[in-house]
Amino acid sequence: MSECFRIKQYDSGVCLSLANNNKMKTDLIEIFQTIRASLQPYATLGFDNRTNSETIYDLWSNKNVEIDRTKRNELFFCSISIETDSVHLHIFPNDSNSDLKTVVADELGKLQTEDGVIKIQSLDDSLMEQIESAISASYKLYKERGWVV
Numbered sequence: 475m476s477e478c479f480r481i482k483q484y485d486s487g488v489c490l491s492l493a494n495n496n497k498m499k500t501d502l503i504e505i506f507q508t509i510r511a512s513l514q515p516y517a518t519l520g521f522d523n524r525t526n527s528e529t530i531y532d533l534w535s536n537k538n539v540e541i542d543r544t545k546r547n548e549l550f551f552c553s554i555s556i557e558t559d560s561v562h563l564h565i566f567p568n569d570s571n572s573d574l575k576t577v578v579a580d581e582l583g584k585l586q587t588e589d590g591v592i593k594i595q596s597l598d599d600s601l602m603e604q605i606e607s608a609i610s611a612s613y614k615l616y617k618e619r620g621w622v623v
Contacts, residue, residue, distance in 0.1 A: 499597040505561045508597060509554050512606055516613060520623035521551050529556040535622045549621050552609060563592040565612050582608060
């Protein structure tokens with residue numbers, strides 16, 4: 475059986491992902507693995523993966539930066555984890571000074587808690603595209619602000 479791929483063009487580059495014919499995924503492990511696969515290419519774009527287990531995946535920038543007059547030698551980018559009843563996606567920045575809130579689509583925004591956690595219990599192609607778009611927008615902000623190599 476051959477795999478079908480879809481290619482999406484974002485401002486930060488091209489994302490190649492498996493097309494699944496809009497099949498709704500509800501298994502938390504399958505959701506986690508699908509989203510983690512879309513995050514893994516960012517490890518080649520200047521981010522380091524610190525945790526890569528069956529339930530947690532994260533990416534960090536190790537570039538020395540100054541944010542709000544505070545020097546940092548590392549900066550969190552994003553993470554995904556399997557929790558009890560959902561998969562949690564954290565995308566930074568989610569502060570009020572970022573443009574990321576303007577690119578988070580309505581459906582994705584409805585899943586976001588006040589502290590910025592996106593809780594995912596089911597995943598289809600539409601939601602996956604919104605996740606990929608939000609991550610791409612966050613990457614673009616990191617590049618523009620000089621927070622990643």
